[in-house]
Amino acid sequence: xxxxxxxxxxxxxxxxxxxxxxxxxxxxxxxxxxxxxxxxxxxxxxxxxxxxxxxxxxxxxxxxxxxxxxxxxxxxxxxxxxxxxxxxxxxxxxxxxxxxxxxxxxxxxxxxxxxxxxxxxxxxxxxxxxxxxxxxxxxxxxxxxxxxxxxxxxxxxxxxxxxxxxxxxxxxxxxxxxxxxxxxxxxxxxxxxxxxxxxxxxxxxxxxxxxxxxxxxxxxxxxxxxxxxxxxxxxxxxxxxxxxxxxxxxxxxxxxxxxxxxxxxxxxxxxxxxxxxxxxxxxxxxxxxxxxxxxxxxxxxxxxxxxxxxxxxxxxxxxxxxxxxxxxxxxxxxxxxxxxxxxxxxxxxxxxxxxxxxxxxxxxxxxxxxxxxxxxxxxxxxxxxxxxxxxxxxxxxxxxxxxxxxxxxxxxxxxxxxxxxxxxxxxxxxxxxxxxxxxxxxxxxxxxxxxxxxxxxxxxxxxx
Amino acid sequence: xxxxxxxxxxxxxxxxxxxxxxxxxxxxxxxxxxxxxxxxxxxxxxxxxxxxxxxxxxxxxxxxxxxxxxxxxxxxxxxxxxxxxxxxxxxxxxxxxxxxxxxxxxxxxxxxxxxxxxxxxxxxxxxxxxxxxxxxxxxxxxxxxxxxxxxxxxxxxxxxxxxxxxxxxxxxxxxxxxxxxxxxxxxxxxxxxxxxxxxxxxxxxxxxxxxxxxxxxxxxxxxxxxxxxxxxxxxxxxxxxxxxxxxx
Numbered sequence: 070x071x072x073x074x075x076x077x078x079x080x081x082x083x084x085x086x087x088x089x090x091x092x093x094x095x096x097x098x099x100x101x102x103x104x105x106x107x108x109x110x111x112x113x114x115x116x117x118x119x120x121x122x123x124x125x126x127x128x129x130x131x132x133x134x135x136x137x138x139x140x141x142x143x144x145x146x147x148x149x150x151x152x153x154x155x156x157x158x159x160x161x162x163x164x165x166x167x168x169x170x171x172x173x174x175x176x177x178x179x180x181x182x183x184x185x186x187x188x189x190x191x192x193x194x195x196x197x198x199x200x201x202x203x204x205x206x207x208x209x210x211x212x213x214x215x216x217x218x219x220x221x222x223x224x225x226x227x228x229x230x231x232x233x234x235x236x237x238x239x240x241x242x243x244x245x246x247x248x249x250x251x252x253x254x255x256x257x258x259x260x261x262x263x264x265x266x267x268x269x270x271x272x273x274x275x276x277x278x279x280x281x282x283x284x285x286x287x288x289x290x291x292x293x294x295x296x297x298x299x300x301x302x303x304x305x306x307x308x309x310x311x312x313x314x315x316x317x318x319x320x321x322x323x324x325x326x327x328x329x330x331x332x333x334x335x336x337x338x339x340x341x342x343x344x345x346x347x348x349x350x351x352x353x354x355x356x357x358x359x360x361x362x363x364x365x366x367x368x369x370x371x372x373x374x375x376x377x378x379x380x381x382x383x384x385x386x387x388x389x390x391x392x393x394x395x396x397x398x399x400x401x402x403x404x405x406x407x408x409x410x411x412x413x414x415x416x417x418x419x420x421x422x423x424x425x426x427x428x429x430x431x432x433x434x435x436x437x438x439x440x441x442x443x444x445x446x447x448x449x450x451x452x453x454x455x456x457x458x459x460x461x462x463x464x465x466x467x468x469x470x471x472x473x474x475x476x477x478x479x480x481x482x483x484x485x486x487x488x489x490x491x492x493x494x495x496x497x498x499x500x501x502x503x504x505x506x507x508x509x510x511x512x513x514x515x516x517x518x519x520x521x522x523x524x525x526x527x528x529x530x531x532x533x
Numbered sequence: 534x535x536x537x538x539x540x541x542x543x544x545x546x547x548x549x550x551x552x553x554x555x556x557x558x559x560x561x562x563x564x565x566x567x568x569x570x571x572x573x574x575x576x577x578x579x580x581x582x583x584x585x586x587x588x589x590x591x592x593x594x595x596x597x598x599x600x601x602x603x604x605x606x607x608x609x610x611x612x613x614x615x616x617x618x619x620x621x622x623x624x625x626x627x628x629x630x631x632x633x634x635x636x637x638x639x640x641x642x643x644x645x646x647x648x649x650x651x652x653x654x655x656x657x658x659x660x661x662x663x664x665x666x667x668x669x670x671x672x673x674x675x676x677x678x679x680x681x682x683x684x685x686x687x688x689x690x691x692x693x694x695x696x697x698x699x700x701x702x703x704x705x706x707x708x709x710x711x712x713x714x715x716x717x718x719x720x721x722x723x724x725x726x727x728x729x730x731x732x733x734x735x736x737x738x739x740x741x742x743x744x745x746x747x748x749x750x751x752x753x754x755x756x757x758x759x760x761x762x763x764x765x766x767x768x769x770x771x772x773x774x775x776x777x778x779x780x781x
Contacts, residue, residue: 480584485621488581489635489690490609499634503625503673 096144099123102246105149109215109249112222122235122245129239135425136363136394141337146309148247148280208257209293211266214282217253224255228284232315232343232371240311240339244280248313251281256291258319265294265327265513283314287322287350294325296513308336310361316344316352320374323351329516331523332361334391340366348374348403355511357384358393359523367425369398372406379408384508387420387452388527396426396457399439401467407438413505417448417528421455428469429461437467445475446504448497448528498525534559534731535580535698540591542579548589549575551756557698559729562745564767566736567753568775573735574618576753577702581615582608595698612697616687616704618735622675628686629670632656636693659692662719680707688719695723700733705741717744739767754778 094101102123106116131138204211210221218225235245256262287293310332318324324344332338338361344352354368370379381397393416399408414422424443445454456473478500486496502509502521509517535557542550549572557563567573579586580593582605593601595611603611623631636652653670660669663685675683684704691699701720705713721744724730734741742764750766751758752775759778760766 479621481621482623484581484583484605485617486623486631486635487605488609488615489631489694490606490637491634492606493604495634496606499626499631500623503623506625506673 095147097123097126097146097148097243097247101148105247105249108149109218111218114226115218118230118235119246119248122242123247125235126239126242126246129236129242131239132365135365135423136392138337138339138363138365141309149249204262207260208255209260209262210253210255212253214251214253214284215249217284221253221255224286225253225284228286228315228317230315232317232345233313233341237341241313241341244282244311244313244341248280248282250279251283251312251314252285252295252297253283254285254287254293254295256287256293256322258289258291260288261292262294263292265296267296279308279310279312281312283312285314285316285324285326287316287318287324289319290321291319292323294327296327296516297329308333310336310338310340312340314340314342314368316342318344318346318350318352318377320348320350322347323353325353325355326368327355327512327516329357329359329512329520330361330364331359332364334360334362334388336361338364338366340364342366342368343371344369344379345371345373346377346379349376350374351378351380353380353382354397355382355508356395356397357508357512357520358395359386359520359527360391361393362390363392363394365394367396367398367427369400369427370408371400371402372408373402374406375403376405376407377403378406381408381410381412382508382511383410383412383414383424384505385412385414385422386524386527387414387416387422389418389420392421392423394423394425396424396443398427399429401428401430401434401437401439404434405436406434409439410441410443411507412443413446413508414444414454415446415448415501415504415524416452416454419449419451421453423455423457424473425457427459427461430464430467430469432463434464435466437464437469439467439469441469441471443473444504445473446501447475447477448501494525494528498528501528534561534596535733536592536594536597537576537580538592540576540579540593541589542575542586543589544575544586549586549756550579552591553753553756553758555733555751555758557731557733559697559731560724561748562724562732562734564734564736564742564747564750565753565758566739566750566767566770568779569737571753571775572756573753574702575756577615577700577733577735580608580700581605581613609694609696614691614694614696614699616684616691616699616701618702618706620675620678620683620687622673622678624673624676626674627671628674629653629656631674632670632690632693635690656689656693659689659719662692662722663689663715665689681709681712684708684716685712688716692719692723695727696730698731698733699723700735702735703737704734705736705738713741714744717741720745739771742767752778755780 099120102119106119230245233241235242254266285295316324330338346352352370356368358364368381372379379399383395383397385393385395387393393414396412397410399410410426412424414424416422422445426441428439428441430437443456447454454475458471462469478497482500483496486499487493501524509520537553537555540550540553541548553576565573582603588601592599595613600608656670665685678686684707704716708716747764750762750764752760752770754775
């Protein structure tokens with residue numbers, strides 16, 4: 070199998086004519102940062118924060134321990150684009166070409182089915198936002214970050230950059246300097262948001278970076294599930310996506326954050342995601358990465374309160390020319406905390422997947438339970454998979470398990486399925502879908518269906 | 534229906550089939566017996582198109598169409614079905630989603646146009662005939678199945694796909710008496726509903742013949758069919774074993 074090396078065109082690989090109100094010039098300096106902040110009429114503290122981050126960004130070295138980032142040219146990127154002048158609240162008010170783009174990825178249907186609220190981000194800023202009154206009445210805030218900064222400045226100021234400071238890494242610094250858009254969610258104590266909150270992101274301008282900033286605060290005993298799905302059109306020049314997601318899970322609260330990303334194969338997807346989890350709180354990251362040229366993403370849980378729990382379910386698919394460097398980090402910083410990382414990766418047509426994980430247990434964090442499992446499926450001889458697990462355990466009274474496996478498509482499975490009339494592509498896709506099922510089953514049905522379809526699309530034209 | 538002529542096949546340069554001749558007409562039931570390693574399963578796998586086996590010479594055709602160069606899925610679409618001796622586990626793939634995919638092939642009587650619910654109802658009817666539990670469709674294909682469940686699952690696939698040529702490789706092994714009876718009854722019902730479908734049953738024992746009447750019995754030894762006959766041949770094998778045909 071896999072004797073042809075043609076990678077199928079992305080189904081969603083189209084682009085819309087650019088029609089922007091404002092576009093910053095290429096490249097980054099202090100003036101660009103000031104311009105962005107000024108354009109948004111931000112408070113002084115945010116401008117100061119951006120400028121400090123901008124300084125840190127240029128001082129920080131490029132991370133050299135992971136994927137190859139040497140081809141990113143920071144001077145050739147647009148750092149801010151604003152598609153329309155004001156916020157839309159109703160679907161019918163959206164500009165037609167933006168609606169066309171969303172129609173092509175099926176957002177209206179999705180919304181009809183089960184969405185409570187949508188913040189659909191087009192380019193750097195949210196232009197569409199609707200939210201069910203019911204949640205507003207319960208005190209739930211779900212809006213884009215720019216609006217949150219205007220309407221809830223104290224809340225934003227209290228948490229912004231607290232779990233991921235600008236100095237955390239070069240791309241967190243970059244995001245802190247030029248961030249735009251992203252979601253803000255606050256769930257008051259005891260409130261359970263029983264329908265997932267959902268946002269779609271999309272890059273649609275050549276050479277533009279997308280630097281959304283998401284901040285989620287789940288107050289004591291509350292629950293929320295946030296979903297983001299990304300598909301992007303294909304462009305010939307490099308595109309950069311450097312997002313920051315900060316989450317605060319308070320005592321007894323629970324947060325699930327689900328991502329399915331399908332960036333076009335020229336995008337550098339370098340995202341920092343971190344959750345602080347307090348006593349008996351639960352954080353669950355479900356992170357699916359398809360597409361992009363390079364992804365580096367390791368959602369992390371800082372388990373700071375007793376009995377806090379963190380889970381990372383990571384899924385990666387790397388095709389030709391792609392490197393998915395993904396995994397998770399669990400920091401056990403309190404007694405009786407527990408956590409699990411499950412990683413499933415598939416590499417094909419010369420693609421490369423890496424599992425990179427960190428498990429850290431500090432001294433006196435007694436009774437920690439942790440399980441790490443990473444499985445890699447390699448579809449052909451050209452593809453590659455590596456595992457880079459790191460464990461730093463400074464406490465003896467802990468239970469930590471680690472399992473890893475690397476496998477190839479089993480010829481007997483293939484024969485069995487083909488003997489029932491499935492083509493080689495159908496059989497291989499089915500086996501791959503079975504391999505990732507432990508993660509897919511955690512997704513809402515609609516996402517699961519779309520993911521299975523994307524996997525099949527990613528494999529078409531390359532088998533048999 | 535099936536015509537095998539002087540078929541020679543090898544695996545890893547080792548010749549297993551050394552000139553097999555077999556002719557199966559529509560609606561016939563053939564039983565293929567033989568000691569371990571005689572090439573029975575190899576013949577089944579070669580007919581189904583297992584890529585590890587190389588056809589060295591000879592012919593194999595279904596409805597006058599030469600099949601030796603076809604991939605397994607193309608053969609399945611011509612109506613060939615192999616019930617595996619050791620059905621393969623496919624983790625994470627539910628019986629239902631697999632069945633749906635398999636039944637999208639045009640050979641099947643169940644067409645795409647039929648709604649998913651009609652298809653599910655049909656599956657459930659067959660499952661109750663085979664006494665398979667309700668949750669069976671949600672389970673991962675063959676994963677954690679008991680020996681009997683695996684074999685009944687093969688029969689379930691046969692019932693939905695309605696193939697023209699059914700080759701069952703040791704369908705009777707791993708089944709207890711009740712299981713064997715269930716499977717035999719299902720095969721009989723299938724035959725009644727699909728009178729032109731033919732069967733090749735590969736077995737060590739004659740016990741399945743208590744439930745099913747064979748038109749022809751063949752004995753395979755050392756890669757060749759050495760004797761063909763009626764039900765009485767099976768009785769002879771039961772009583773005397775294979776020594777009379779073996780050279781060493």
